[in-house]
Amino acid sequence: MIVSYGEILLLAICLFFMGMICVVTRRNLLMILIGVEIMLNAAGIAFVGAALRWHSLDGQAFVLFLMAVAASEVAVGLALIVYAHRHSGTLNGDGYNLMKG
Amino acid sequence: MISFPLLSAIVFWPLAGGLFVLAFWRYPQVGHRIALGAASVELLLVVSLLLLDLHPQGADGWLMIEDLPWIAQYGVRYSLGLDGISLILLCLTALLGVIAILASWEQISQRPGVFYFMLLFTQSAVMGVFLATDLFLFYLFWEMQLIPMLFLVGIWGHEKRIYAALKFFLFNIAGGLLMLAALIGLYLLHGRQTGDYSFALSQLMQTRPAPVLEMWLYGAFLLAFAIKIPIFPLHGWLPDAHTEAPTAGSIILAGLLLKTGAYALLRIAIPLFPGAAHRLMPLLLILGLVGIVYASLVALGQKDMKRLVAYSSIGHMGLIVLGLAVWDSLTLSGAVLQMVNHGITTAALFIMVGMLDERFHTRTLADFGGLWKSMPIFSAFFLLFAMASLGMPGLNNFVSEFLILVGVFRAHPVIGSLAFTTIVLTLIYVLKLVQDTLFGPEKQQHCRDLSFREWIILLTLALAVIANGLYPQPILTLVHGPVQHLIDQAGIITLPEAGSMMAK
């Protein structure tokens, strides 16, 4: 069965917004990270769909890079979160407010 | 043409001297000597201009010009032009430069190197303002003079110095930035009209903006210059700045910086926008008059001598504004002369107040009395400058004030008459100043009279006061050509024949 680009797009947008909502509503840093991942994956889906729509490999290639970048981002991010957790003992994103104003 | 760039040398020599002083900042005992040397050389340079046999050249009647491309992309040129008006103001600047250094000889003990650097830096910037004929360059110098002044007031001032310095700076820069916007607007307009993007004053003067726009542009220029002059009610910064500044700061501020405002109004704002200027002349006229009356009244109430002199400055500058607002050869000559005279007289008064402050560490009028007893020479000088300040004939201020007043009277008899009555108001506060300090029973401790250095300072200024009062003709002759040129340029002589008006 052939899925039209419009449907893929819809899925991607839904995913993106779900990720966004996750990012905005959750306080836990890990959950935020997961939300970001969902957003990135939504982008990946959109890329693949678009690549199929235009019959070009650019989108596919982009997704490959995207995955690699997302992985490294998560790696750095997780390391940071762990580091922060060890330093201040909280995973709550709003717990970090030494600086404001 | 002279191949040696004398004008540039005049503009940048004090700065170079200042940097040299700064280089010796570790040796505070030589700073003032180097600075004095630099300022004296500057004075010689300016005097050499007087000695050169200069003749007006070209249509614009410059005595001497320097013109180099600078920022070609924006049509900005490095162009300096000298005419009689700038020449006479250069003389004033150079003279007061030397005087200011002499006046701070013993007063400034804290970081003298930096102090003299700032002083000389200001002098450079002021020289630049008086010489620049490219408005971009002018603007550069215009704003630049604020920076060293900020430090002069802020570092070496009295108790409320920081407040005063910031206020001075913000007031002036606010006007300056709005002027910059107007300047860019005019520049773009000129570029669009002629296809030639240029900041040259002579070029921009050809621009004819739509009346409404012209009004806005002129308004912005006027605002900037009016703050500097200052015209009532934009004078808020001046009393504080003057009161808090060290003596040299007050000298430069009153003697030179205020003059740049009047000069710019004369040279730039009105010739650029003659139409709008003409329509706003009544406003200037009224503000000038109100300013004199207001300043005289407020000055009377002051308890701090320096503040009193500061308000008197506002009043005297109001007279210049009146002169500019009438815009004929009498009042303009008078206004230029008044710039010089006010520079000398007020500088002298500030110096003398500074001397008292050095001796008694107070400037409150109530603390003084009967100074004549212990300091007769000082008092005699004080009386002389006070008399000059109230427009005693035979002393310098009288000539310029009278020229302005006669000119104003010729154009607007009623306003002229009212302006004449202000000489009484001036008298009231000046006499109060004299009386509260020199006369009455002796209140303060006995103190030494003038030192040789102080004597030299005051004698120089006193000679200038008397010379300008008795023989102002050289200056008037020098100024006459440029003034005529300005009038022709702006072309707004629409004076009714006052005689016929009086006749009815």
Next chain:
Amino acid sequence: MKTTLIILLLAPLLGALYQIIAGSRFPRRLAEVVSCAVILVSFVMATVAFFLPGRPETILLYNWINVDTFSAGMDIHFDALAAIMTLMVTFVSSLITIYSVSYMDQDLDYSRYFAYLNLFVFFMLIIVLADNLLFLFLGWEGVGFCSYALIGFHYQELANARAGRKAFLLTRIGDVGLGIAISLFFVTCHSLSISTINAQAATLSAGTAMTLGFLLFWSATGKSAQLPLLVWLPDAMAGPTPVSALIHAATMVTAGVYLLIRLFPVVSRTPEVLLTIAIVGTVTAFYAACAAMVQKDLKRVLAYSTISQVGYMFLAIGVGDIIGSMFHLLTHAFFKSLLFLAAGAVIHALHDERDISRMGEAVRRHLPVVFLVFLAGSLALGGEPPTAGFFSKGRILLATLQHGGMVYKAVWVGATCTAFLTTLYTFRLFFMVFTGKPAVPHQGFIREVPPLMVWVLWPLALFALFAGFCNLPYLQAGGGWLSRFLATTPGAVPDLQAAPSLEWVVENGDSLLAIVGLILAYFLYGPKNILGWRTADASAGRATALLLSGFGLDRLYATLLVRPYEGISRFLWHTVDESVLDRGLLRSVKMLPLLAGGLQGWTTGLLSTSLKMLVLGFTAFLVFLAF
């Protein structure tokens, strides 16, 4: 001629410069000699110039201000009027300077004194000689300054300095009028030269001429202490007595009169102006005479009498008789300076005692010479025939009576009454100073008056008594010598052309009046104290108190002008300048930090806020795009 005039003018200036630069460095004697010498040089030159042919002479010293059509030169116009005035000024100043040498011999600050004095003479000569009005203005303000400085000469008494300031201020109010007048002359006549202006006077439009007339009159009232600007002169007596004699009796106060005479062609264009001058002059004369009736301070009596006599000079101008005015000016200069100098000698002898109720016979006994010259001065001031005062005042009264119109008749009545009052107060003064025994006599001994101070009184006394003969009315057709001498002055009427009978009646009436006045004064104030007024306490009655304070004019000014002015000053400073302009701006600027504080609340430092803003911003972005 030129050299003479230039030396005449510049000699006092050189003297002043010497005093300023070197006066206190070299011996005192030298300073005294120099200051007298320069004035004497001036006097000699004035005499020489007087007799040299070649009047009128105009000399341009140099161009002072020259802008476009505006040109003011330092120039001299030496005509008959100036010649006679110069002579008088230099003569009186020479005597007074010599007198000062003795008078000031206890004072250490002599060089300042002589500097001011010489400078004053210089400025006064400028007024007398100047052809250009601006140059005249230089002298005009210059004498004002010298008067200010000399009144407050003993500056350590704050009251003296205040009196000086008051004088300067009030005369300067008058100067405003002169300034405006000069401007108007420039605008209408395109020239500031007095001779040119006088030549053009007829071409001036009526309105302009009237404005000018009133302006000139206004400036003259300031300088010459006429109503309403006269309150400074009684206070000016705070200055050293020679100063009062020179500046506030003989010369400066008459400068206003001189100015009006100089510009008489302009002034006389408008009858309204003349009438005003006549009325103000008479009223002032009467006013001051009343005030002089009750004064207890010796010098204040003389000050009020000066005001009163100057009022006569104004009256003379008002009736168009400038020669009469000038005549009175000259005689007044002699007898009033004489009176002042004599009074100075008395005060000097009594250790600065100035209250006449504490003087008496003792003074006459110790100072017989002073008594005699004072008598001469009193006779002249009182208008007793045949002294100088009699003739000059008589001419004025005659001219007034002869002038048509009911108003002038009323003026004549007033002036005559004033003349009577003059005799009365003059001899009141004379009797109280030199006769009788005071209830509370002066304490302490009466010291010797230095001979120099006495000698100089003689020539003045002679002039006071006999100067009138230079302008005797009956003897010559076409007026007396002075009248003929001054006939060339623009606007002068040498001969009043009065009917001899009228002249006879008036002259004899005046004589009678003066003599009756003298006798009445003897009864009222004489040593016998016949009617008891002599000892009446002047401050007792309300009326006398009012007169004593010069009709409360001072207090009136304080209430109407000075206090409101100070109030406005305070209001503008505290309310407008500080509260509204300064703090108002500050307050509005202070809104910014408040706003900044509010905006700081936005930056919570929480991740969730940032993220929410990201989403919100994105939504806003889309919304913007949708439109």
Next chain:
Amino acid sequence: MQTEWLALLPLIILAAGGSVIFGIGAFWHQVPTALLFGLAVFTCLASGGTALLFPNVASNLSGLLAMDAYSSFYTVLFTIITLITLLLSYQYARQRAFAGDEFLGIILFASAGMVLIAASCHWLFFFLGLEMVSISLYVLIAIRRGDGPGIEAALKYFVMGAVASAFVVFGIAMLYGATGTLVIMKSLDLAGHPDNRFLLLFGLSLILVGLCFKISLVPFHLWTPDVYQGAPAPITAFLATGTKVALLSMFVRLALYGGDGAGALFAPALWTMASLTMVVGNITALAQTRVKRLLAYSSIAQMGYMMMALLAFKHTGVAAVIFYSVVYAFMDLGAFGTVGLLSPKESDRDVIADYQGLGYAQPGKAALLTLCLFSLAGLPATAGFIGKFMLFRAALEANLVGLALIGILTAIISLYFYLNIVVVLYMRPAEKKPTSAITGNEASLACFLIALIIFWLGLFPSSILSLIEKIVA
């Protein structure tokens, strides 16, 4: 092939330099810092040098990278920024014991990422560059061990950056879906794809939001003060200048490519953001008591000014933005750099009151700080003045009078807080003895360079201006 090699050389040198430093660090445990530092400096010089030597060699590499004059210009700029950052941070990092291979290597990688952004004409490369810069900076911000604010700053920057990246990448996906191409210029062709208009605009707005976040326009600016405050001062300097300049170069590209079509639709939104940014940035800065935070708000405001000129891209706005980003880079490098140099070892000298009397205790550095502040305030004879002049000129030329007036008024306000620091430096008496600051030839050289450039650009901007005109044309 030859030319393409040459064209890529600067990028390759940077990446290789970073890798070599990492390599040495991995295998040589006691490696002298000076060696690594020298290597890093050399890498920068070499990269910048090659970019100078071979500008303009290949305009388009397979439609992916444009190594033209434009990117060469930026390459040189980035290498200079990196170089100055290195000079400024060397002693600073040594004192705080993080001057290892990772620090130097990551800086080089970040700078390679910046070059990539400036050179990209393909979304993929742009994305890669962006991520290279971002990820490097996440690490750099937290590089100081055990530093609470540093960790917090890194965390905030990371979370926000990741979300913003997600926005950008999703936007790119939408663009791609709408146009079928990842070449930036073609993907912005609104007229060519009338059917997918909505999708294209949706994608573009996502990208713009992401970019605006990165250059911290209001209301996406909230992270900026925290991150700038928390990061070590030299890193802040790098962060505030490098990333922003790189992204501005991207903005310029977008404006040039798509300004007429799609860009016009975004103009009102950008207008609002620009004005908000100028107002909020400058006014909030008034209330700051900490220097780095104050500078952060000032940098926010500066972005507002640039956005104002960018809206005038049809006129001289582009040249103005490029010139001002150069100026801005040096001003902020100088300002944050001197803050770093003046800092004691324990924590950065941040509270404004702590600067009392430093003007005399540390005349050179204080003078540079003053110069940079004056330049940021746009006072004459500094580069900032010429820059501001150009920005306002462009805005007025494009008839953005309202925006220009807001800009001028806020500039007046901004003077107050800039001056306030100067006041503290020079005019208030020193109450306590100031602690010693970082000295060293590297730092002095950096300071000297910055001062020289600020004066040079302020007094003789002609040469740079003609260069900019050339590369924009």
